[in-house]
Amino acid sequence: EPTSSINRGIAIYGDKIFFSTGNYRLVALDRISGNVIWSKRYAEPNDSYFSTMAPLVVNDKIILGISNMSSRSRGFVAAFSAINGDELWRFWTIPQDSKLKGASTWMTGSYDPVSNILYWGVGVLERGSGNSSSLKNVYDNSIVAFNPETGEVIWSTRLAENMPLDWDATEPLTLTEIAVNNIKRKVILMAHRNGLFYLIDRLSGEIIFSNPFVEKLDWSSKNTCPSVWGGTNWMSPSFDPVTNLFYVMVLEGCRGEAGQFHIKAIKPSSGEIAWGYPVRGSNMAAPGIMSTAGGIVFSGESSGHVVVLNAKSGEKVWDFNTGKQIFASPVTYLSQDRQLISIVAGSDVITFGLNR
Numbered sequence: 248e249p250t251s252s253i254n255r256g257i258a259i260y261g262d263k264i265f266f267s268t269g270n271y272r273l274v275a276l277d278r279i280s281g282n283v284i285w286s287k288r289y290a291e292p293n294d295s296y297f298s299t300m301a302p303l304v305v306n307d308k309i310i311l312g313i314s315n316m317s318s319r320s321r322g323f324v325a326a327f328s329a330i331n332g333d334e335l336w337r338f339w340t341i342p343q344d345s346k347l348k349g350a351s352t353w354m355t356g357s358y359d360p361v362s363n364i365l366y367w368g369v370g371v372l373e374r375g376s377g378n379s380s381s382l383k384n385v386y387d388n389s390i391v392a393f394n395p396e397t398g399e400v401i402w403s404t405r406l407a408e409n410m411p412l413d414w415d416a417t418e419p420l421t422l423t424e425i426a427v428n429n430i431k432r433k434v435i436l437m438a439h440r441n442g443l444f445y446l447i448d449r450l451s452g453e454i455i456f457s458n459p460f461v462e463k464l465d466w467s468s469k470n471t472c473p474s475v476w477g478g479t480n481w482m483s484p485s486f487d488p489v490t491n492l493f494y495v496m497v498l499e500g501c502r503g504e505a506g507q508f509h510i511k512a513i514k515p516s517s518g519e520i521a522w523g524y525p526v527r528g529s530n531m532a533a534p535g536i537m538s539t540a541g542g543i544v545f546s547g548e549s550s551g552h553v554v555v556l557n558a559k560s561g562e563k564v565w566d567f568n569t570g571k572q573i574f575a576s577p578v579t580y581l582s583q584d585r586q587l588i589s590i591v592a593g594s595d596v597i598t599f600g601l602n603r
Contacts, residue, residue: 256301312352336398354417370415402452440477458518483535522561535576547573
């Protein structure tokens with residue numbers, strides 16, 4: 248069954264590698280040989296689903312959501328056995344008997360192993376399918392917290408109502424602890440496509456506050472800001488507990504404008520912008536961001552440059568031109584006691600050594 252869809256990553260558990268296919272199969276490979284151990288379809292072919300997401304490993308379970316183009320079939324999050332692929336539970340974002348459509352779950356969620364809570368962002372409803380504000384068990388444009396063993400909902404929080412565009416709440420969820428009014432709280436940091444930064448209590452789901460992270464925020468139908476693409480999207484943000492800053496790739500501009508990407512540093516305790524770095528190149532590519540304990544921030548630019556910024560001030564420290572557009576997030580790892588940085592540029596993997 249060939250598929251041409253993109254893939255946003257894999258998961259590793261023991262000696263197995265897991266990935267999802269565009270035609271919604273969860274595949275387990277042997278890490279050593281590359282042989283297929285098992286392959287399970289987790290959606291029906293006639294239900295207009297597809298998948299691009301990286302699976303999430305939680306204990307001995309593989310967790311997956313689904314894409315549906317914000318329309319047609321209802322979204323779900325499902326858990327499968329890492330041993331044989333058997334389905335263990337499934338959560339639906341819309342009840343079966345509802346006339347509503349959409350609410351996809353296409354971005355990988357986040358897991359807190361200390362509290363044993365799984366968090367997942369849910370997309371918007373198909374435009375024109377109805378209003379969910381007074382309905383039960385409808386979770387569009389929400390963050391949902393689950394018990395990962397059973398799929399039971401612990402809490403859910405809807406982030407905004409009546410947005411003019413299909414700005415999904417399916418951005419990466421960063422879990423950390425920060426001081427809010429001199430009280431340390433376990434929180435979720437989230438930059439939403441609608442242009443608002445949210446600080447959310449991850450034990451209760453309370454929205455502590457939201458604050459714009461784009462210069463122009465206008466949800467009117469005449470001059471909608473941010474653009475259709477949103478103020479940010481699926482690329483990875485990063486949080487540095489030393490600088491206490493949250494770094495995110497931001498697209499400034501309104502509907503119908505070309506826009507300009509910026510790497511922005513947000514103070515999570517207040518939502519204020521600490522600094523911004525204008526990204527060079529077109530707005531065709533938007534890489535993710537990685538901060539390190541060395542006080543630097545790594546990202547890429549549509550111009551093809553790998554760029555390194557001072558994590559505290561945003562000043563450029565160094566860059567390197569790969570000659571190809573960069574869509575991926577950088578990663579860092581140890582190899583033979585050396586710290587390396589790798590990033591995908593075009594179809595190449597480029598690796599740097601951090602040497603003194």
